[in-house]
Amino acid sequence: MNALTNIVPVFAIIFGGWLAARTRYVSESVEKGLTEYVFSIAVPALIFNALTRPDVQGELVPSFWAAYFGGAAIAWIVCGLTARYLLRQPRQHAAMLGFSTSQSNTVFVGVPLILHTFGDAGALPLFMLLALHMPLMMGAATFVLEAQNGTSPGDSMKGVARSLFKNPMFLALILGALTRFSGLTFPGMPRDIVGALGATASTCALFALGTSIQRLGLSGQWRSTSLITVGKLLIHPLAVWLLATRVFSMPPVFAGVATLFAAMPVGINSYLIAMRYKANEGSIALGVAISTLISVLTTTMWLAVLEHAGD
Structure with missing residues (x-):
């Protein structure tokens, strides 16, 4: 029931965007404007805020x-390899599909569900993971997608470097890291302003995603969407669970937080990147919605696995 409570608002906002576009209550320019705002302003603010949080402290567990x-x-x-060689997708489209299976929904679903499951004991590993999750995953996605342009290695690296330093999310990553490791503080009103901008990211992106589903339609997306859903809800958490419990050594609560975090549905940031690069945006938009719905069942399964493992 807790998972369902967290997921209902996600669907409500996606459905609101779909309905608004379907009834022509909003124009097509709303999707483009919201996506650009989220990509260029709201998500960079969220990345900077995550990297400079003063409450992410404690013993590091590499x-x-x-x-x-x-x-x-x-x-x-x-x-990604499955999309490339079985679904015969172009390299950039396959890379984008692979990325979507590794990008978790954190704000709407992950954070409240994990804190409810593990309580105060789960707060430290959760916020340690949040501090790196978005910056590292978004930075890696940007780098990989920029590199998939088919040019020579030297020119490709130069193009990647130029594109990265024009990318608002990458710049937010650099600025946030420099602020944190330099020991500079970022308190008071400036933090409140940045936090308020970052807080709008998920809602605006989910609404834009709903309008995108209406515009792109559902036909021809199901094979890719099925791969995204299976990869995100089963392959990703299974790989994390095996590594956390069979390969590495860590406190059980850390292993549980990592596994449950990985078991979350496809994150909205996948859709933002897909829209930016025009790569599999229809499949990924649908994948966010479908994986969120199915995650009510798969999250229950993973909670049972973690409970059994702890006995």
Whole structure:
């Protein structure tokens, strides 16, 4: 019931965007405007805020990050190669599909569900993971997609570097990292303003996603969407769980947080990147919606796995 409570608002906002576009209450320019705002302003604010949070403190557990991001890499590679060689998709489209299987919905579903499941004990590993999740995954996606342009390695690297330093999310990553590691504080009104901008990211992006589903339609998307859903809800958490419990050593609550975080549905940031690069945006928009719906069942399954493992 807790998972369902967290998921209903996600569907309500997506449906609101779809209905508004379907009834022509909003024009097609709304989708473009919202997506550009979220990509260029709201998500960079969210990244900067996450990297400079003063409450992300405590003992570092490198194996925790290795298990989570190692599992994300496995899901990305497996599903990306499947899209490339079985679904015969172009390289950039396949890379984008693979990325979507490794990008979790954190704000709407992940954070409240994990805190409800693990309580105060789960707060530290959760916020440690949040501090790196969006910056690292979005930075990796940007780098990989920019590199898939078919030019020579030297020219490709130059093009990637130029594109990265024009990318608002990458710049937010650099600025946030410099602020954190330099020891500079970012308190008071400036933090409140940045936090308020970042807080709008998910809602605006989900509404834009709903309008996108209406515009792009559903036909011809099901094979890719099925791969995204299976990769995100099964392959990603399975890889993380195996790494966290069979390969690395860490406290059980850390392994549980990593696994449940990986079991979350496809994150809205996948849709933002897909729209930016015009790569599989229809499949990924639908994948966000479908994986969110099915995650009510798969999250229950993963909670049972974690409970059994702890006995």
